Amino acid sequence: MLRVAQRVLLCALLGSVSASCPPRCECSEPAHTVKCVSRELRSVPTGIPGYTRNLFITGNQISRIGPESFKGLDNVTTLSLSNNRISEVESHTFAGLRSLRSLDLSNNQLAVIHPEAFTVHNQSLRELNLSRALYNHSSVMDLATSLRWSSLGSLRGLDLSDNSLIYLPSRIFSHLTSLRWLQLSNNSLVAIHNSTFLGLEHLEELDLTLNALRTVPEEGLRELDSLPGTALLLGENPYMCKCGIEPFALWLNRSQGRIRDAEALVCAFPVSMRNTSMLSVGTLTLGCNQRNAGADLALQTSYVFLGIVLGFVGLIFLFVLYLNRKGIKKRVYDMRDACREVWEGYHYRFEIDSGPRLSQVSTSADM
Numbered sequence: 001m002l003r004v005a006q007r008v009l010l011c012a013l014l015g016s017v018s019a020s021c022p023p024r025c026e027c028s029e030p031a032h033t034v035k036c037v038s039r040e041l042r043s044v045p046t047g048i049p050g051y052t053r054n055l056f057i058t059g060n061q062i063s064r065i066g067p068e069s070f071k072g073l074d075n076v077t078t079l080s081l082s083n084n085r086i087s088e089v090e091s092h093t094f095a096g097l098r099s100l101r102s103l104d105l106s107n108n109q110l111a112v113i114h115p116e117a118f119t120v121h122n123q124s125l126r127e128l129n130l131s132r133a134l135y136n137h138s139s140v141m142d143l144a145t146s147l148r149w150s151s152l153g154s155l156r157g158l159d160l161s162d163n164s165l166i167y168l169p170s171r172i173f174s175h176l177t178s179l180r181w182l183q184l185s186n187n188s189l190v191a192i193h194n195s196t197f198l199g200l201e202h203l204e205e206l207d208l209t210l211n212a213l214r215t216v217p218e219e220g221l222r223e224l225d226s227l228p229g230t231a232l233l234l235g236e237n238p239y240m241c242k243c244g245i246e247p248f249a250l251w252l253n254r255s256q257g258r259i260r261d262a263e264a265l266v267c268a269f270p271v272s273m274r275n276t277s278m279l280s281v282g283t284l285t286l287g288c289n290q291r292n293a294g295a296d297l298a299l300q301t302s303y304v305f306l307g308i309v310l311g312f313v314g315l316i317f318l319f320v321l322y323l324n325r326k327g328i329k330k331r332v333y334d335m336r337d338a339c340r341e342v343w344e345g346y347h348y349r350f351e352i353d354s355g356p357r358l359s360q361v362s363t364s365a366d367m
């Protein structure tokens with residue numbers, strides 16, 4: 001009887017232990033960790049124990065998450081949902097995770113992100129990983145809205161790498177006032193516009209490697225200068241080293257101190273300049289100013305030449321006049337006589353013409 005009772009008790013204990021860990025997950029109470037990795041789960045499992053601090057539900061086939069997915073998990077500080085098929089994040093999905101500090105949604109397919117998707121009631125979120133998380137560039141507008149509305153004033157790090165972003169909406173990060181590092185590498189950014197990085201007063205590191213920057217014109221340089229305390233990474237962009245890139249090259253040379261990969265920046269185009277260090281791309285290398293100077297010189301030369309030719313023609317003219325001086329004198333006299341005749345004829349006709357006109361005026365005055 002006793003042994004049966006013992007067995008029942010043991011089973012009950014085992015049962016309660018196994019019941020406290022959801023099926024297909026591994027739970028470790030001492031480590032406060034629950035892992036449900038690559039188990040073809042289609043939704044967030046229920047029954048995750050309350051002691052959990054680190055929760056990994058990765059490599060599954062979860063497509064939807066919402067506020068009901070994470071209940072009674074006050075102690076979770078680290079949540080990874082990477083490598084799933086999440087396409088939509090509702091507002092307040094993570095609001096119940098009052099201690100959440102790190103959220104990893106990398107490698108998902110977010111097409112719809114609701115305005116308060118990343119709100120955590122306590123504003124406790126410090127790191128958000130959205131690397132390769134957006135379905136395509138069209139999600140960036142949703143993202144901008146939710147970064148604004150999700151009360152992310154305490155966020156320190158944001159990873160937006162590998163997302164095919166083509167541009168960043170103005171002021172997209174303006175509410176992330178505590179952000180320290182921003183990862184934007186491996187996107188397709190072609191330009192940096194006014195107010196892109198507005199509000200990032202505490203940013204310490206900005207990674208723009210592996211984008212599609214061919215140069216950074218004045219507007220972008222001004223924007224980067226608005227982050228004077230930020231270390232920059234700018235490598236692996238298809239820089240086009242032709243005339244017009246000098247302001248950027250000079251800026252690079254001037255800002256070397258805070259560009260971590262300044263030494264490694266090289267031209268990608270034109271082919272003749274490939275692998276040339278961007279720091280050595282001065283006006284001398286490109287020959288832009290020399291070409292202008294050359295053009296000026298050519299212009300000056302042509303003016304001088306024109307002057308000489310005109311002077312020579314003038315001299316010949318004077319010489320011909322001198323040789324013909326007698327004939328010319330005669331012709332001048334002839335011409336003067338002819339002119340006098342014409343002038344007298346004209347004078348005469350004018351007097352005849354003016355007669356009737358005056359009489360006409362007087363007639364109209366009479367009336």
Ligand SMILES: *[C@@H]1O[C@H](CO)[C@@H](O)[C@H](O)[C@H]1NC(C)=O
Binds near residue numbers: 051072075
């Ligand atoms: C969170 O952890 C604390 C202490 O580790 C524990 O007392 C509390 O019950 C836990 N919260 C939940 C919801 O289980």
Ligand SMILES: *[C@@H]1O[C@H](CO)[C@@H](O)[C@H](O)[C@H]1NC(C)=O
Binds near residue numbers: 098099122124
């Ligand atoms: C708020 O977050 C801090 C950690 O940042 C945590 O210690 C605290 O318990 C949280 N407060 C509530 C009410 O959950």
Ligand SMILES: *[C@@H]1O[C@H](CO)[C@@H](O)[C@H](O)[C@H]1NC(C)=O
Binds near residue numbers: 082106107129159
């Ligand atoms: C974000 O997730 C990606 C892929 O899972 C990983 O490679 C990267 O290191 C993470 N970023 C940070 C800042 O931890």
Ligand SMILES: *[C@@H]1O[C@H](CO)[C@@H](O)[C@H](O)[C@H]1NC(C)=O
Binds near residue numbers: 135136137138
């Ligand atoms: C993103 O995907 C949606 C849905 O497939 C599509 O309508 C939209 O045109 C795509 N946007 C881009 C920029 O490719």
Ligand SMILES: *[C@@H]1O[C@H](CO)[C@@H](O)[C@H](O)[C@H]1NC(C)=O
Binds near residue numbers: 163164186
């Ligand atoms: C860049 O991102 C794409 C997906 O957007 C990925 O396929 C590629 O491997 C990434 N490249 C690097 C060097 O990380």
Ligand SMILES: *[C@@H]1O[C@H](CO)[C@@H](O)[C@H](O)[C@H]1NC(C)=O
Binds near residue numbers: 194219
């Ligand atoms: C960017 O700002 C400068 C002044 O700071 C302004 O002259 C310029 O027109 C702005 N460009 C755009 C595209 O708004």
Ligand SMILES: *[C@@H]1O[C@H](CO)[C@@H](O)[C@H](O)[C@H]1NC(C)=O
Binds near residue numbers: 274275
């Ligand atoms: C540029 O440099 C890389 C590595 O430093 C090298 O593999 C490549 O062949 C070089 N290309 C040219 C055109 O010199």
Ligand SMILES: *[C@@H]1O[C@H](CO)[C@@H](O)[C@H](O)[C@H]1NC(C)=O
Binds near residue numbers: 250253254279282
């Ligand atoms: C870069 O700046 C230094 C001074 O800081 C200057 O001596 C050097 O000539 C500059 N190089 C180029 C290519 O402009």
